Amino acid sequence: MRNKRLFFLMIGLILFIAVIGFSLRDRQLSAPEKFVNDSVAYVQQWLYKPAGYIAGFFEDIGNIRSLQEENEQLRTTAAAYARDKIKYNVIEKQNAQLERDLKFTERQRQLNDYQYLIAQVVSVSSDPYNPTIKIDLGSENGIKENMAVVTVDGLIGIVSKVSAFSSNVEPITSLDEKSPNSKSISVTVLGRENDSFGIIATYDQENGRFEMTRIPENDPMIVGDTVITSGLGRVFPRGLVVGTVETTPQAGDFGLTKVASVKPQADFNRLTEVFVVKMADNEGGTP
Amino acid sequence: MTIGRLGVVMFLLFVIESTLVPWFIPTSLVGRLYPHFTFVFVLYAAMYGTRHKALMLGLLYGLLQDVVFYGSLLGLHTFAMGLIGYVTGLLLEKRKVTMMSALFTIAVCCMVYEIIIYAVYRVFWFTRESLAYAVVDHMLLSTFLQLGFALAVYVPARRWVQSAIPVRQPEKEEE
Known part of the structure; x- marks a missing residue:
């Protein structure tokens, strides 16, 4: 009897390791998985959003004092925006004209053409090392x-797994260069897009900062610079804000490139509405 | 209550722990408290039901957690929940479990569960945290959350489990 139990435990352990090894590969979801995902997401969406509204309501009451200040700030921003908008229109027209004159190919023209799809968050995982977020858009919506x-x-x-009507999003706070399916984001600095470069592939859980690596020796990056995606990998569009530089770049692994720490900009908690960025040509890109 | 209804209750708990609970966690504790309410019910099934039903429920709801929040690996929660459910059932099946010993068991099992999860992610290099940091960071706090939940649902959970999963063993002994 005892031997039988031990035998089953061993079989279970072997199966478990085999399944983990199998699932670690970069694989698409199978039909039953998609079905379970979509049906659970359908149930979850009825709970997450109303809870968010109620929590948001109480938060708003708490924030009512800072409203005046915020209003003034927004007015200044709106004025600046109106001024920039006129400038932008002129420059956009000029740019289109120049692109025509220089005979840009269709691919080059569509490079900065993004579409923002609004998605609702339906649930967040309760696993400390797999903080997956589920959203209510799937392959049917072009994800x-x-x-x-x-x-x-x-x-x-980053969207990690896609079902028909829902998909899983891996927050960039779980990035790790050494993990088996690591992803990295090529970044640059706002205002000096052509001079600065870095790779963000690791998030340090213990102090809550990104590690930006592979910064060139003579990079003019300074503390306080806004870090944005560079779009060089052709997977992420250009100009998405990641965070701000917090330490001056120090010599890295072999002294050839530098390393700096980056403070995240976005708030990763209590998300309700997110945008999925769809590029004009998203085929054939790897991160 | 039948086993099917118990399953529905556990499914609702699974949905609640990933949708409602995150909104009730204070901002200062975000990333340190992780609810595992279905796991608490698996333990109740192990203590007041049979080990086979506990194994079945553990595998089923572990698999659900794995598939729904599939990020990089599958099967971890299935294995951990099933194994802990079965072993707890094996050790405590023929004993009379009082409330205090039930809560003590749940506390120990929650720690073991968190440590199995940590160990697997550590082995596959998904995290670089040290065990001591992980214990202080989220394991102890999460265990207290699970204990609070277990205490809150002790009476209904025990009644539901006992009516859903009839235990044959003690009746034989009485005869």
């Missing part, structure tokens, strides 16, 4: 793996 997910504050995650 594909490795698309960037942003909030109004900045980049928050």
Whole structure:
């Protein structure tokens, strides 16, 4: 009897390791998985959003004092926006004209053409090392793996698994260079897009900062610079805010490149509405 | 209550722990409290029901957690919940479990569960935290959350489990 139990335990252990090894690969979801995902997401969406509204209501009451200040700030921003908008229109027209004159190919023209799909968060995982977020858009809505997910504050995650009507988003706070399916984001600095470069592939859980690596020796990056995606990997679009530089770049692994720490910009908690960024040509890109 | 209804209750708990509970966690404790309410019910099934039903429920709801929040690996929660449910049932099946010993068992099992999860993610290099940091960071706090939940639902959970999963063993002994 005891031997039988031990035998089953061993079989279970072997199966478990085999399943983990099998699931670690970069694989698409199978039909039963998609079905379970979509049906559970359908149930979850009836609970997450109303809870968010109620919590948001109480938060709003708490914030009522700072409203005046915020209002003034927004008015200044709106004035600046109106001024910039006129400038932008002129420059956009000029740019289109120049692109025509220089005979840009269709692919080059569509490079900065993004579409923002609004998605609702339906649930968050309760596993400390797998903080997956589920959203209510899936392959039926044109979502594909490795698309960037942003909030109004900045980049928050990468689409990791796609079902028909829902998909899983891996927050960028779970990035790790050494993990088996590591992803990295190529970044640059706002205002000096052509001079600065770095790779963000690791988030340090213990102090809550990103590690930006592979910064060139003579990079003019300074503390306080806004870090944005560079769009060089062709997976993420250009100009999504990731965070701000917090330490001056120090010599890295072999002294050839530098390393700096980056403070995240977006808030990863209590998300309700997120945007999935769809690029004009998202085919054939790997991160 | 039948086993099917118990399953529905556990499914609702599974939905609640990933949708409602995050909104009730204070901002200062975000990332440190993780609810595992279905797991508490698996333990109740192990203590007041049979080990086979506990194994079945553990595998089923562990698999649900794995599939629904599939990020990088599958099967971890299935294995951990099933194993702990079965072993707890094996050790405590023929004993009379009082409330205090039930809560003590739940506390120990929650720690074991968190440590199995940590260990697997550590082995596969998904995290680089040290065990001491992880214990202080989220394991102890989460265990207290689970204990609070277990205490709150002790009376109905025990009644439901006992009516859903009839235990044959003690009746034989009485005869």
